[in-house]
Amino acid sequence: MEDYKNKIKTPLLATDGIIKLFDKDEIFxxxxxxxxxxxxxxxxxxxxxVDVGEKVEDALKREMKExxxxxxxxxxxxxxxxxxxxxxxxxxxSCTYICKAYGTPKAADDAKNLQIYKLEDIPFDKxxxxxxxxxxxxxxxxxNLF
Amino acid sequence: MEDYKNKIKTPLLATDGIIKLFDKDEIFxxxxxxxxxxxxxxxxxxxxxVDVGEKVEDALKREMKExxxxxxxxxxxxxxxxxxxxxxxxxxxSCTYICKAYGTPKAADDAKNLQIYKLEDIPFDKxxxxxxxxxxxxxxxxxNLF
Numbered sequence: 001m002e003d004y005k006n007k008i009k010t011p012l013l014a015t016d017g018i019i020k021l022f023d024k025d026e027i028f029x030x031x032x033x034x035x036x037x038x039x040x041x042x043x044x045x046x047x048x049x050v051d052v053g054e055k056v057e058d059a060l061k062r063e064m065k066e067x068x069x070x071x072x073x074x075x076x077x078x079x080x081x082x083x084x085x086x087x088x089x090x091x092x093x094s095c096t097y098i099c100k101a102y103g104t105p106k107a108a109d110d111a112k113n114l115q116i117y118k119l120e121d122i123p124f125d126k127x128x129x130x131x132x133x134x135x136x137x138x139x140x141x142x143x144n145l146f
Numbered sequence: 147m148e149d150y151k152n153k154i155k156t157p158l159l160a161t162d163g164i165i166k167l168f169d170k171d172e173i174f175x176x177x178x179x180x181x182x183x184x185x186x187x188x189x190x191x192x193x194x195x196v197d198v199g200e201k202v203e204d205a206l207k208r209e210m211k212e213x214x215x216x217x218x219x220x221x222x223x224x225x226x227x228x229x230x231x232x233x234x235x236x237x238x239x240s241c242t243y244i245c246k247a248y249g250t251p252k253a254a255d256d257a258k259n260l261q262i263y264k265l266e267d268i269p270f271d272k273x274x275x276x277x278x279x280x281x282x283x284x285x286x287x288x289x290n291l292f
Contacts, residue, residue: 050228052155052237082196
């Protein structure tokens with residue numbers, strides 16, 4: 001059985017979070033983008049790998065805490081992004097969630113810096129991976145709510 | 147870089163499809179459940195592992211063709227199911243989609259047998275993995291459409 005298990009090769013599994021940041025009066029501040037410390041450089045929504053033995057939602061909450069020091073509430077699954085070319089390093093599938101958080105994020109771990117962007121100011125030309133595509137789908141999703 | 151890649155361990159990635167089967171007059175026939183040939187035994191929605199280099203949606207279409215000989219159209223992502231205990235063999239995350247298909251399915255590959263179930267006849271007590279939970283969420287999702 002161990003042999004059988006070791007023969008199965010599937011893509012790496014990651015999770016990313018589009019964090020909608022609110023102040024204590026429930027006023028929307030923007031979404032949190034990090035500036036990456038490691039290649040590929042550029043801006044990105046925060047995220048990371050799912051550990052074996054960990055639920056994807058728990059991995060997301062852990063990564064958001066590690067990278068931007070926020071406790072997030074998950075609102076919904078936006079999509080599963082799995083184009084083999086979305087990450088030039090290896091085939092990595094992202095389960096991407098929309099989340100909500102309060103407070104003041106700080107860049108940590110893989111994040112060199114972070115910035116809060118209003119939806120109309122998202123720097124689409126500076127985004128790493130397929131995060132421009134993901135954020136366009138997010139804007140579409142948010143637009144559908146109204 | 148190769149070393150770095152090999153150190154990353156994430157759960158196995160699979161994809162499963164809830165296939166809504168229609169006849170040529172667009173009359174709903176039921177959903178397709180397979181009887182598993184390999185342990186864990188029982189009924190299940192068809193599915194399988196995602197290959198490295200393959201999009202999850204392509205893996206789903208390939209698996210549906212291999213296991214039940216149907217060409218499916220993907221309607222929507224139902225959810226990502228990642229409880230480490232959902233599969234007793236290993237930690238395996240399923241991206242589960244709702245699909246539509248026409249024609250006559252045949253059991254092949256991992257499927258010993260298959261059966262078409264009307265929504266009110268789904269054998270919840272005979273389902274492997276967490277497929278009872280998944281199919282309950284599917285019924286909820288379908289109910290929300292009306």
